[in-house]
Amino acid sequence: MKKRLNEDTLLRKIGEASRGSHGGGVRFGIGDDAAIWKPTRGYEAVLTCDWSLEGSHFLLEKHPADAIGWKSLARATSDIAAMGATARCYLLSLALPTELTGRWLTNFLNGLGRASRKFGCVAAGGDTTRRKETFISITVVGEVRPGRAILRAGAKAGDALFVSGTLGEADLGLRELVARRGMGRATNAALRKHMYPEPRLELGRWLAEKKLATAMMDVSDGLSTDLRRLCAASGVGARVEADALPRVELQDRADAVKLALHGGDDYELLFCVRKTDAGRVPSTVGGVRLTRVGEMAAGGKVVVVEDGKERALNAGGWDPFRE
């Protein structure tokens, strides 16, 4: 007899998905009206939410369920890293068709659970409903010492601009995924970065502890789009050196630069450091490479310098409302 799945069973499964991770301060996570979460004494809570929608953020025929689970949590957790905070727990809103409540859901929750343990971020609650398409919204709750969060506003003209990891790598992975037939597999670094991104939690916390960064955000929609946001929040401009960008190795150098400037989904950290502190930034933190890619400038102009020529760096990344 086929056992009928109901919402309560589903929620229990979600709760079990992050078994093995730290308690995260969560009590009565799943199975009550709401979860109770106790921040570490004296800390402030950091809150963020992120969509992962079928067709917009993933394709059921291309992205394995466990990668969808992993990335849904990684996307939201990256915002916590971008504040210099520690991730603690998450809430999952999940809408999915009945035919995905079997093996697909198990694999999705496996990916989510693996991410949950890796990021130290436990399931605190959720809401599930049936729908023809699959939608996920995840809220992540983190914490930070008062006054230690690194905001987007705070950069000053003259600050050095740094970025972690490699830019454009996830977009290259997406390109490969789309070009290949059938379900995606993480067979190289680019595909791995596209499918299983790792929020830079350790780097974010390190920068917050050292009080090194004057401003920070994560690069999720592409450098050209996100740097403009950081500049707008700080009331400054920026000058990016195309040659300095940590980019993927491609035969077509111009293509690699374009990917680095506009490619989305990298979940790297973009941060500013006072010029006099720039020498204190190491080449790696926790195995993640840090690269100085430019500097902040007076005025609001955001420019890129390539082959000695300066041009405006227009937002060419992802904006869901751009026609």
Next chain:
Amino acid sequence: MKKRLNEDTLLRKIGEASRGSHGGGVRFGIGDDAAIWKPTRGYEAVLTCDWSLEGSHFLLEKHPADAIGWKSLARATSDIAAMGATARCYLLSLALPTELTGRWLTNFLNGLGRASRKFGCVAAGGDTTRRKETFISITVVGEVRPGRAILRAGAKAGDALFVSGTLGEADLGLRELVARRGMGRATNAALRKHMYPEPRLELGRWLAEKKLATAMMDVSDGLSTDLRRLCAASGVGARVEADALPRVELQDRADAVKLALHGGDDYELLFCVRKTDAGRVPSTVGGVRLTRVGEMAAGGKVVVVEDGKERALNAGGWDPFRE
């Protein structure tokens, strides 16, 4: 010239929607990677999320945008009330088609903003994306004194069972809304309750302060479905007196009882009180009527007594995964 709307503008609008409500302890709410929220010293955070999906929870041709905004927040906030907690802030995940980013969005945010001020729950952040259909997921963050939250588990056999307000009223409102032509208007109490439900925050807090309730939850999916959840969590059964149910006035009494037993969307509070404390429960709290509707019983059976006959009260409310 038509101004192009982008995601940043949309998020700013969301932030403005709850202007005029208390600060809620939120800093850097909209416009950074994440919001920072400071719980009141010594309090614990209460976290919940809820879907509101076009076609499942609302119809664009029947529900005015401001009612959709109001109810999306009310649905999630009701879970905070059900813990005996105070609502503080919320995060909005919003997916909508470009053609709804004008007047519809303004009205939606007006409804959300009115609810936000009424519930004392400010916008802390959000994520927006474009989609053919309209989906909303709201996370509400509240707070409660340690040990004061009222859980679903805790009811004992012999406890008196109470419910707030009138049961089945919102379902009656939905029925009227569907029967009428065109866009819904809140022209009577039932339609008002369906379109603009009011989470029982004051009652929840009052019960938590008085330490009166042994168990509590909100009735969102219908009494027959939700009472079974409370019983399962507490490991007890329950006996409901059909005659005692606070129900809508209908010519067809059986229909009114059915609505009270199974009708969803009421967002009333269902709570248990030790028999010896039952006399301390007043007839109203903050203008909301409280009615004793039965008692908790040993064993797991949930029954309803009508015309002297006892029968099993099977879950007949809303479960999105029931075929």
